[in-house]
Amino acid sequence: MEVNEIIAIEHGLKKDEFKKICDLLKRVPNIIELAIFSAMWNEHCSYKSSKKHLKKLNTKGKNVIQGPGENAGVIDIGDNDAIVFKIESHNHPSFIEPYQGAATGVGGILRDIFTMGARPIANLNSIHFGSPQHKKTKNLLRGVVKGIGGYGNCIGVPTIAGQTTFDESYNGNILVNAMTLGLVNKNKIFYSKAAGLDKPVIYVGSKTGRDGIHGASMASAIFDDRIEEKKPTVQVGDPFTEKLLLEACLELMADKSIIAIQDMGAAGLTSSSVEMASKGKLGIELNLSKIPCREEKMTPYEIMLSESQERMLIVLESGKEKKAKKIFDKWNLDFAVIGKTTNTQKIELFFENKKVAEIPINLLAENAPIYDRKWKKTKLPQKLKLEKNLFKSLNLTDCLKKILASPNISDKQWIWDQYDHTVMGDTIQKPGGDAGVVRVHGSKKAVASTVDSSASYCYAHPLTGGKQVVCESWRNLISVGAKPAAITNCLNFGNPENEKNMGEFVECVEGITEASKFLNFPVVSGNVSFYNETKGKGIKPTPVIGGVGVLSDYKQILSMNLKNIGNLVLVIGKTEGHLEQSIFAKEILSEKKGPPPEINFFNEKNNGETILKLIEKNLIVSCHDISLGGILTSVSKMCIKGKKGIRINPLKSLINKFQYFFGEDQGRYIIELNKKNFDSVKKILDQNSVYFDNLGIVNDNKIIFNNDINLTVDELKNVNKTWLKRYMDH
């Protein structure tokens, strides 16, 4: 087939990009070469719109072993142990086929982790759906949850935490982000950089089929009415084969046979082979006739673009082929020597004894286009004047109930009951806490992890929103007693060719960077998902932060459950009563305008670190950060989880009770302590200039405040637990 501009455009390339390809090659590419270019120059692989801004991220830290640029980031957690982690999006495929889309999302991120030699120890997920009233929402949610569970449960990695939100901006474009953490000996990490000449290139795993051809371009294609036509590109996952692949790879890695390894993710064999060669400044030669194919008569074009799952590419030490094959035979997986490394710095493909493609690697990697897209700043919205009589007709009890039953606050146990969260026998904080926690098998240490996003804040003011998400992640880790270590990020945005969407991206990244620098909370890996829009309407900017923290002694873990009657409950951090962009504003006042709460980095850091001191000295027995829904929502959850009540003290604050109880000021926590420790706690708080309020005293089973609230914890629990279950059952 003659390649021309029209065909190039059909492959997702722009006119000038096609021209650039012809110029660089000094000829018109053939169809296979065009396919390779289109895959490599696609937003998904090339990061062409985001690269310029991602460079600004704070990626350095004392504990960082590997920052962005590898399959996943790696941090040092002491005693030769390292944690490998990353988050990835599978938004578009999940919208088209929720079960398989979500399942293969989990499969993909798991491979990124074990590719580096790490055994996966925990999964997380951040999932975002349209309005509950939207006709597609329920089935998408059901399918996505089943898919995540179907894959993670089967492979035997616990899903320890997650996040689920509903917002109409996701009506036509849901978000499914999956994160995995793995454990590795820090001296036995594997990378994707090829090295050495004439080294055998090995293909292992499942056979190649016609699945997902053009998947990478689909991930970057705007949804429109022709979406049905894109359907056949969805891949089917096989968690069973992935489990075998995981065990086989780890077995092979125990020995010194592997020079470089890379999973075949987006753009399959194309991107994996090009990336390995590019990193090693080498060439690579592949014989496509040797690829194990599932179907007959697959063409080189199809083979290079296939996104069949559960496959890996390995550069092996010469002479180790037999040994490696034996391992893969044992696990009943395909194994084939398909090529070798060369000194040509080209990718050269052969098929049926003919050379079918030849491209200098640097044209695909370094010379891929980079765009400095136009972007627009978002002005900080004006503060609203909330008139007194707005609150007059409101009653605290009703507001609390309404908020606890609202989709974004309601309990998500219906979801995580379907995820195996206890397999591997080390989960010490299951979903439902501020962060999930797993022990480092066989040691005193534990690792905490959380995924967070605040799309409404980011939409109102991306810079502040970007800062806020990082801070929230930090707080969630502190709340379980973990020292925050590093983050990964999944940047879900609309169309980068749209100045407003691009501006949201740029400013969120800026916010993330500032916060991550101030908190010394580096970014070690991540993923960008653009073009999350339907019919010209983008989603709210949704950067998802995956945070990881470390407990040096797992026995120091803290939960949010209220523990003992008579204990004191304090609010740490100052409450100013910021209601704009809060759940209260949205659910009770139907008000969507105004700025998000401000971030004060100094207080954020100081409050968090002081709480860690209290935990270290065993002075507090529970802790919960204050997030969506403010103090009253947060303390209600502590009551529900701990099956205890609280008598709340009369307010001393100047702001009204709604602002006090539902305001979403940042940097705050609620802690519970035994009365006898109050003096010691106060001393530490005072020494560190940390502001606190006395919120109340734990009681048997009632939440009481003046004459405004008098509810049993069971009532609260029912209100909080029923919404999602009922929604899904009907």
Next chain:
Amino acid sequence: MKSTVIIFPGSNCDRDVDVALKKFGFKNQMVWHNDCSIPKSDLIVLPGGFSYGDYLRCGSIAGKSKIINSVIDFANSGGLVLGICNGFQILTETNLLPGILQHNKYLNFICKNVFVKINNKENKFFKNIKKNILEFHIAHNEGNYFCSENELKSIEDNNQIAVTYCNHEGSENEEYNPNGSVKNIAGIFNIKKNILGMMPHPERMIDSYLSGEDGSLFFENLLENF
């Protein structure tokens, strides 16, 4: 005491049960499904997981594996066999235990703590456990125990019901039946009571930082009864 855990491709609780057995004093060894024989053991455990991806029917393909004949011989000669979750499914698929485990009634995977009542203590698995109700943990998609009425009658007549789902006080209401099992059955024995299959995972309940500690009672007792 020597125990053996069989690893099938797709098993994923093999390490967990190995950890538990060793913690309570067993000398445990792992045996690969493609091996032809099992070293001398006092107990064989078929662990949880998704052997062969749970494809076709859970446990059905494992029931055709090479090692399974050795397990059957061991069981038929009176050796102690414990099948947990997927292991239970394998035991029914090999006809070492009657009935079958179907898809959960409410069609979702369930991962949570449940209570089970011990129905029969005249066997090595539960003999000296003081409590009658244990808090255990389940994690499965196909734990809905089913058998024909005749079979059920024979199971009851022979005292083969091992554990049943209940609440913390022992009430066996349908409300406390998480998956729709006949008679709230969570685990059963063979007639001779040397084979136990059950859906709950005692190996996930072996220290106070996990979901509970009643699994410790189970393993401690098992060791004691040798």
Next chain:
Amino acid sequence: MKVKVIVTLKNGVLDPQGKAIQQTLNGMNYCNIDKVRQGKYFDIEINEIDENKAKSQVEEMCKKLLANLVIEDYKII
């Protein structure tokens, strides 16, 4: 040649998936759906030209693996 097999649950065996589908269909306003039973279907490619031989071999496979006769019936179609 190709042999096709259907495996269904025996009468009287509870079929939670079938029931859920029926309820969903009723909920979608297909009110005249009285019952749904779900089963399995297999397409088997067998290297055997004699139809009778192929079928009897598949029958054997059904008994040994494809169906669990405790709760299922099979039918070669």
Next chain:
Amino acid sequence: MKVKVIVTLKNGVLDPQGKAIQQTLNGMNYCNIDKVRQGKYFDIEINEIDENKAKSQVEEMCKKLLANLVIEDYKII
């Protein structure tokens, strides 16, 4: 009346179950089994006497619920 439906994976879509079954059969010494594909079978009892009407209604249900046309085909038998 009763309508019977078979839902199968589209050609070329990975069928991990079918693959596992085929390998097991090969392992059980059925060496002439070249390929197994697994699908779903539905037995639908529909309160409708007109066969054509019943079938066209089931067809609609297949499109809306029983099959996911992204990866599956259906056939009324």
